[in-house]
Amino acid sequence: MAKLKVSGHLAAHLLVAVGVGLSACGQEVEVSPAPPKVPRPQPAPAAGGTVKRDPLARVAPGSRLTITVRDDDGEKFRYSAPRSVRGGLVDIRLLNKSTARRKAQLWRIVGDHTIQEALRAPRPRPAWLQIAGGVSYTLPRQSGRSLQVLQPGRYYVANEAGDPGIVASFMVIAPAGHAPEPPGAPARIEARDYSFRVSGLRPGRNSIDLENVGAQPHHAFFAPLRKGADIGQVRRFFSETNSIGVPPLDSEGSVESAVLTGGERQVLELDLRPGRYALVCFVTNNGGGPQHIELGMINEVRVRR
Ligand SMILES: [Cu+2]
Numbered sequence: 001m002a003k004l005k006v007s008g009h010l011a012a013h014l015l016v017a018v019g020v021g022l023s024a025c026g027q028e029v030e031v032s033p034a035p036p037k038v039p040r041p042q043p044a045p046a047a048g049g050t051v052k053r054d055p056l057a058r059v060a061p062g063s064r065l066t067i068t069v070r071d072d073d074g075e076k077f078r079y080s081a082p083r084s085v086r087g088g089l090v091d092i093r094l095l096n097k098s099t100a101r102r103k104a105q106l107w108r109i110v111g112d113h114t115i116q117e118a119l120r121a122p123r124p125r126p127a128w129l130q131i132a133g134g135v136s137y138t139l140p141r142q143s144g145r146s147l148q149v150l151q152p153g154r155y156y157v158a159n160e161a162g163d164p165g166i167v168a169s170f171m172v173i174a175p176a177g178h179a180p181e182p183p184g185a186p187a188r189i190e191a192r193d194y195s196f197r198v199s200g201l202r203p204g205r206n207s208i209d210l211e212n213v214g215a216q217p218h219h220a221f222f223a224p225l226r227k228g229a230d231i232g233q234v235r236r237f238f239s240e241t242n243s244i245g246v247p248p249l250d251s252e253g254s255v256e257s258a259v260l261t262g263g264e265r266q267v268l269e270l271d272l273r274p275g276r277y278a279l280v281c282f283v284t285n286n287g288g289g290p291q292h293i294e295l296g297m298i299n300e301v302r303v304r305r
Helices: 008-015 115-119 231-239
Strands: 064-071 077-080 084-086 088-096 102-109 129-138 143-150 153-158 167-173 187-192 195-199 204-212 221-224 265-272 275-280 298-303
Touching: 064 102, 084 088, 088 102, 088 129, 102 115, 115 167, 129 143, 129 265, 195 298, 231 275, 231 298
Parallel strands: 064 088, 077 167, 084 167, 187 204
Antiparallel strands: 064 077, 088 143, 102 129, 102 153, 143 265, 153 167, 187 195, 204 265, 221 275, 275 298
16 A cells, blocks of 8 residues: 555645644745735636626625735745725635745734734634635636625735745725625535535536634635545545545645635635535634544535536
8 A cells, every 4th residue: 555645735734724723933924015006807707608697796896805926036925915905895806926826815813913923823823813714726827716705904815824925914994884795606605613515516617605604714625536435435534644545535626715714704716527526624623623524524515517
């Protein structure tokens, strides 16, 4: 039997509690990004040419947050964001101008704490530091999108735990009047402590209404099941600390959402091929503990025409 070898970003999820741990070592922090040169918004790719059905197309203007990530010197990568954005329902875009997959994971800082403190925050994570959605992995030279309600406050945007990059901060200011809720979407995923409910997924680009109705942070991670593998094998694989052999998941074709805090909801776009997936949450509780897959947060999902 070959030793466990997991490639790509799946490995990152196996080795770190995704998105919920913060690197303890020093990270460069861009506290005051340069005034934004807001790129022209790129139209979302049509879902099979049916733009009218795209719920992300129905967004009130003036509530857009455009985040850019680009390669800096050497191995570093740097985020930039406008200094402020009006809160409420926000159309969040990640323009990935770097040469690797990057995410725009948002974090909210409550009270008088610095970003340096946040980046060094110990576990269990303090209550003043909240994970807050955003846009998950976006391919190089492409853009990703989500539609989410952002509460007023101070935020920063980073890549994943252990490899946050040079983060950018921004303020979300209170919206004028009542903020609308995100629109519905053809597909829906409800994440709770600790299970998923899934409906409406189709092959191709999906607009997904993802709601975390639990108290803990969750995400939705889709990994294609290897041919012949079943969900029981995936459960066993992740419950054994020294699993050997070929993982029952194909890490190359996996896609995922950002991590949402309890009570958050967003509409996001994910491309899914026809086939069988394991839908998994690799996040841990705010107070630490096992990854949620070990608490049963894993479903088999069939995506078919
Ligand atoms: Cu979870």
